[in-house]
Amino acid sequence: MQQSALNNFINNTFFKHRGVVLFFFLIVTVAMGYFASNLKVDASFEKNIPLEHPYMETYLKHEAEFGGANRIMVALEDTSGDIFNASFFDALNKATERVVSIPSINQPQVQSLFTPNTRYIEVVEDGLEGGPVIPATFDPSNQDSLEKVRKNVLKGGFVGRLVANDFSAAMVSGQIFSVDPISKEKTDFIAVAKALEDIRTDLESEFPNVKLHIIGFSKMIGDISAGAEGVFMFFGIAFLITAVLVYLYSHSIQLSVLPLLTSVVAVVWQLGLLTVMGFGIDPMSILVPFLVFAIGVSHGVQMINAVGKNVAGGATSLDASCAACSRLFIPGMVALLSDTIGFLTLLFIEIDIIRELAITASIGVAVIILTNLILLPVLLSYAKFGSGFAEKVTKGAQRQTVLWHKLASFARIRNAKVTVAVAALLAVVGAYFANDMKIGDLHAGAPALRADSVYNKDTAYITDKFSIGTDVISIMAETKVDGCTDYTVMKTIDDFQWHLHNLSGVQSTLSITTISKTLNSGFFEGNLKWKVLPRETNTLAQSIRYVETSAGLFDKDCQFMPVLVFTKDHKAETIEQVINAVKDYKSNNSSELVDFKLAMGPVGVMAATNEAVEAAQYPMLIGVYIAVILLCLISFRSIRSTLCIIIPLAIVSILAQALMTWLEIGLTVATLPVIALGVGIGVDYGIYIFSRMLDFIRNGESINEAFYKTLNLTGNAVFFTGITLAIGVSTWIFSALQFQADMGILLTFMFLFNMLGAVILLPALASLFYRR
């Protein structure tokens, strides 16, 4: 479409009937506001995992029977260092009762020293003898009674499981149902987390000698949700800073309020549409409204910049707005479409939470096309500018001329060569470091939360004091019915387990065969020389009879038996080592009887997630680059122009990966989208600058001159856009949630450096490519 034709079209469609247009936006905004008010927080576990990944098929198949990922642990520490006192046992008893009454808890499975399922078995002369660890006659004020419990704890082998290795703490553990078995309702993890936090508060105030440490998926979700609430404060701060900046930039309250208003409208629409489409908001996608707001303001600034310049040039508000709208419609549209497409490439990733992020962000950006390319100029056409306005704009522009001259010198051929050489060097060095970027979470504890968060400190405490690993990957041995009574089956599992046990990243392993060997030794008076797998069906059956299915080591048909592998951490290379060992073992030791299926347990989920993220990385990058390249080619119809825009973008992408290596940020569900977002949004600067510059170049002006003129027209807006976007996301760096902080750092980096790339490297490249 020719510029004049577009001009007419826009004028006729939007500006002839301004009232109708505004009324339409008002109605829709009210409706969307209504929907948005019903937005729900949706923190489901399954959204975070790649459900289509083969490992997750195993996970979902056995989840109901083996659970495991949804365990909670409440450790009570006696600050004196010894739990054997009356007050501590009182606290432990109370804690046990409180845990049993948590909503959605699997009551019979709750275990502590006080629960009836905590029994000891000991070898005596005429066989085995056993009883509850805390007998009915227990009297905590009696030292002998406490001593008897201490002995029973040792006999039952509960040290390290229910009692800390150094007897300074005791544990209450339980399983939380994902779906309440009675009400059939989805479990409210946040309510569970709150119940747990209440136990902590109440017991710590009642018993000054007791300190609680609580971990488990439900608690983690609770803490993440609590951390996500901080987002509203960040939003407020970002909003205020942006408002001040827009005012300083525009010298006009009207010009400041309107882009902020239309950007908020975009956020309202986005949240409303989200609810209409049946999505909730979760701790990860809660950041998207920020982004939409920041993108909205940055595009709005381009608009008020153009309108302001037109008004300063003597046009009426209506003419100035209409002209600015026509002028910016195509580049704005291209830029926003490339954002949208950048987001949509995230659909390549088979993890629901990322797909939701992709959809919500795409909706948000698509909405900005309406609010900031149409609504904003229409609103601006009503604006009234004081007599001093034109003067202010002109003065401001004059002040900046010096800077623009300096910047424009990058487009001189000699400087351009140096600039391009430096950029190339940066790209090479960056690529070298980017190569070391790791997949997955690189740090201990719950990666979503800060290393120094209460949750991660509690995790560190519990893994330190108890012999319980929270980093578990379990591999499901699938065999025939009653497989656990077949020696060959058990031997196959045992050999497999031993193979994994020998890996350097593995701390310990556990399966039904471990228990079977220990119990067999138990049947022969605890003699370790009998600690072998029984060979005969009836002895095998006997050796397992004492194990409850609730131990989670086999199902009721004895057909599925998980091998639990406790890893020393959940770094990607540790996970990979286990996964590769399992795959190698399977190909070298094929068994018709037993199939070892990857993978369950928290680390199993991480393994699948890492693989999904790794597999999606390149398709996503290729997708997003193809999209922006095509959009540039279409809008500029020039390969040279496209290269000028894409090369700085690519270098910044490489540098971002190098930054991830340097800051030890792994490529995860949270940081992978950032790459697509960074490219999609980062291209905007280049498009806005180049669309102006190309006009001057085509008019036969030198690159230096063309760039200088472009900067005069839009340089302000580009700088401003970069800063607005960066501020919008940089507040996340202070989030209580580690992944939000990581996203904040990376996006801030990409927004700022893409802006610098557009004002420094782009003109340098242009002067090389367009040499005459």
Add this chain to the structure above:
Amino acid sequence: MIHSLKLLLLLSLTLFSMAHAAQSIEAQKADKSLLLDIAKLPEDKLVAVGERGHVLLSDNQGKSWRQVITPTRSTLTAVTFVDDKIGFAVGHQQVIIKTADGGETWELQFENSEDIYYPALFDVWFSDAEKGIAVGAYGLYLSTNDGGENWEFVDQESLGDPDFGLPHFYSLDYDSKKNRLYMAGELGFLAVSEDLGENWESLESPYEGSFFNVGVTPSGSLQVMGLRGHLFRSADDGESWEEIETNSIASINNMLSIGGSQLAYFSVDGVMLFSNDDGMSVKSVQTVDRNGLMNGVKTGINTLVVVGAKGIDRFDMSGQKIIQ
């Protein structure tokens, strides 16, 4: 006649199983696996044996270990050396392996098919390089007169209880000064042979629970130990017994002379007992990890190298774990 038929059957089974025998697998953490016995060769070379046919050697007093491959994956329960070269190890599935080079290489002497259950061997003893005995579960008793080339079943029915049958034979020890060979086992079983195992005679037992070990101290006292921390000492070759208070209910697996009249005992649940008076009194020590301890040897002047449920650990003479 019946005897030679049995032997023929055995031989054919042996040949059959040799074809099926699988070698042990080298494993990174073999020194952390279940290890059941340890022997010290002259010049302080150590040999530890355990599950999955694991045999580990140490040339530096137990500071580091190297695994050698053996021709079996059965759990090895005991090891003995005749001199610095020739040694034997026995284990589950009646496996017997022999080394002629100080434990570096092993050859299979006796093993039954993997597919069928055979009772386990729990101890092995040789009077010289030719003549030896291996004992095990349900009264299993094998003997050889040709350095293990041929092993013969010996029925020890006379030692059993008519109602109960034969007990598990857990331990052999020889009093060389008095030429008395002792055997101990399940349910208070005790027997003695004065002709290197040709003929056996039951001894009156001081305890109805199982004995896991019988041992003769350098000063000539006889000691039996086992279930739930029970320890008995006899100063008159098993005629009369005195029960020693151990203050421990952890079953005792083995005894080791650590110089003069000092003794160390190794028990399950990581308990060690120490005596300074030839076992007339003992002091119990709980080691840190609580891992079951099977047997140990002394190296240098003050180090115990001990094997057990979680592999090899080193302790000082007071039971403190030595961390490298």
